[in-house]
Amino acid sequence: MPGSSPVTPDFGDQPRLAGSLSELAKGxxxxxxxxxxxxxxxxxxxxxxxxxxxxxxxxxxxFPIPAKLLSGIVKALESGATNYPPPPGLLSLRQAVSDYVERCSGVRYPIESVLITCGGRPVIYGAYLTVVARGDTVVYSVPSWQNDSYAWLSGAKAIEVEAKSENGFQPTLSEIAPHLKNARLLCLCSPGNPTGTAMEPQAFKEILEAVVDENRRREKLGGERPLFLLYDQIYSSIRVNDNKHRYALALVPASAPYVMTMDGASKAFSATGLRVGWLLAPPAIIAKAGELLSHVGAWAPHAEQAGMTELLKDEAAIAxxxxxxxxxxxxxxxxxxxxxxxxxxxxxxxxxxxxxxxxxxxxxxxxxxxxxxxxxxxxxxxxxxxxxxxxxxxxxxxxxxxxxxxxxxxxxxxxxxxxxxxxxxxxxxxxxxxxxxx
Ligand SMILES: Cc1ncc(COP(=O)(O)O)c(C=O)c1O
Known part of the structure; x- marks a missing residue:
């Protein structure tokens, strides 16, 4: 009430309250x-x-964002792009991402295999929760960025492979191979955070082929769910030195049913605060990940999506x-x-x-x-x-x-x-x- 003194909440004993929260939160x-x-x-x-x-x-x-992105967002806001976008993303942006990916990699993802999210994190979270059941095994190398948290959130059993400095802290097939037989998800990131090093195309190809082989083995046995690969390439657009980066499907097309690729605008266009990311994956995974993330409200803001569409369509501005x-x-x-x-x-x-x-x-x-x-x-x-x-x-x-x-x-x-x-x-x-x- 105006004039009266404000209510100052007494939240009680906070350490005690913290101790009584869910196991998920406490972990x-x-x-x-x-x-x-x-x-x-x-x-x-x-x-x-x-x-x-x-x-x-x-x-x-x-590192300012591209002028075209800024003007596209302002224009979109001024023309009323302030309501909910469609949960899987604006159709025009999904199309623009598909075109952009083809220009970068020679791989043409159909629109139903592109999901737009609020930055890269929801892609990782959604991908984990879509394919990993409680108790499933997730394999990733360390050092790597926050796989431990996503494994925890999905209730996975984490197998951490310590990568070696002489390999630029990127994992090799021989280090990963012993764990694939029982794994549901393998996570790779190249170029990597924290290392800035990239996987050699040949080394990546060998890992992709091993994922395909493992899935063929499971198909023959029948009944066992697939081994998936989550490929985090959020830094792949930044080009320094030799460009070693390759899209998974460009190297091994047969890996398509198993690979989930995450990417976005955060690092490519210095747009970390704008929150536009995308998942490239088989349509069945996109549909479920999209549904799951719609409950988190993890879609990218409408105007940012419209601005990104403008940018991705403009090859000269990107160059x-x-x-x-x-x-x-x-x-x-x-x-x-x-x-x-x-x-x-x-x-x-x-x-x-x-x-x-x-x-x-x-x-x-x-x-x-x-x-x-x-x-x-x-x-x-x-x-x-x-x-x-x-x-x-x-x-x-x-x-x-x-x-x-x-x-x-x-x-x-x-x-x-x-x-x-x-x-x-x-x-x-x-x-x-x-x-x-x-
Ligand atoms: C390797 C890696 N993947 C994903 C992300 C998440 O990116 P975003 O800011 O788009 O959520 C980051 C952010 O730092 C990252 O370093």
Missing amino acids: MHLSGILRTAQQVRELKAKGTPVLDFSLGDFSPKY EYRTSMDNAVHKRLGALYQGFAAMREEGLPVDALCPDGAIYVSLQLKLRGKKIGGEVIADNEAIRSLVLKETGIAIVPFQAFGLTQETGWFRLSIGAVSMEEIAEVFPRLRSLLAKISS
């Missing part, structure tokens, strides 16, 4: 990336300058945007990687992986067991907080992506930094390393 954990982000926010709020390499996002200052965005990504990744490679050449205890794409550089700081100020550096988390405290550089340990080995690997994201900030990294790290003893 979720705060992503290690968000934990770092929280600390960065706290430091910034105190006025401490931070070189923020922690978030897999873009600063609109350095122009690719040139400028890819250039900006390439320059940043290159400068970061070259700087670390130079430190490695000097014999400093660092290593780095040359990125194939995405927006990440993998950095290894071989500091575990060494000392600073008489204190032993125990693990990756200790290295992370030391680097943040001493140099103001925010990085994310691979433990946030499920890696258990304490081998000193970190992800650096270039989406929110300038070239000047990248140049700042090397003197700061060098001065930290000078303070560290064996």
